[in-house]
Amino acid sequence: SLRVAILLSGGGSNMVALVDSMTGAHPARPVLVLSNRPDAGGLEKASARGIATDAIDHRAFPGREAFEDALHARLLAADTELVCLAGFMRILTPGFVARWEGRMLNIHPSLLPLYPGLHTHARALAAGDTEAGCTVHEVTAALDSGPLLGQARVPVAPDDTAESLAARVLTAEHRLYPAVLERFARGERSPLHLR
Numbered sequence: 517s518l519r520v521a522i523l524l525s526g527g528g529s530n531m532v533a534l535v536d537s538m539t540g541a542h543p544a545r546p547v548l549v550l551s552n553r554p555d556a557g558g559l560e561k562a563s564a565r566g567i568a569t570d571a572i573d574h575r576a577f578p579g580r581e582a583f584e585d586a587l588h589a590r591l592l593a594a595d596t597e598l599v600c601l602a603g604f605m606r607i608l609t610p611g612f613v614a615r616w617e618g619r620m621l622n623i624h625p626s627l628l629p630l631y632p633g634l635h636t637h638a639r640a641l642a643a644g645d646t647e648a649g650c651t652v653h654e655v656t657a658a659l660d661s662g663p664l665l666g667q668a669r670v671p672v673a674p675d676d677t678a679e680s681l682a683a684r685v686l687t688a689e690h691r692l693y694p695a696v697l698e699r700f701a702r703g704e705r706s707p708l709h710l711r
């Protein structure tokens with residue numbers, strides 16, 4: 517089955533959703549959870565699930581490329597075939613992205629192409645959007661773009677705050693990312709749309 521490495525920087529709820537989905541006859545399996553933050557909560561959750569973990573602290577390197585060289589070497593050491601970014605909060609250089617072209621997915625908490633970058637929920641609320649959601653896409657050199665693999669939509673409530681909207685979108689992320697991963701591992705590239 518397809519060997520998947522998951523990259524994160526934080527709590528890792530998307531990583532947990534992905535890992536917990538890869539059971540039975542699933543076409544992929546988790547081989548490594550990698551964080552740029554040694555204190556990321558996701559590392560313990562991965563260890564508790566019996567997955568190999570590692571932290572590569574970006575602050576220990578003189579620049580982005582040295583950090584990415586270490587990341588790349590660690591991914592190769594695990595015989596990684598597919599990389600899933602799951603709350604990984606470092607921008608990747610075009611050079612690194614090229615090395616994983618067609619083999620790296622990302623989840624983003626907005627309905628791309630709306631709101632690439634940060635503070636997506638506050639921006640959706642400020643715009644008066646009545647719908648929000650999340651996107652899984654293939655990673656290409658341009659930030660938060662690349663071929664669309666799936667989107668899930670949620671309603672915006674009149675009294676939503678950025679926090680309450682983020683929580684609703686996160687629940688949708690946990691449904692969308694595993695569904696897209698399974699399809700991708702089976703060779704499916706047409707976008708999945710969830711409500």
Ligand code: GAR
Nearest residue numbers: 526527528529530531603623624625
């Ligand atoms: C998720 O909402 C994910 O979409 C977002 O960070 C959160 C991570 O939560 N990713 C980005 O903003 C990427 N730029 P998690 O650690 O609980 O999965």
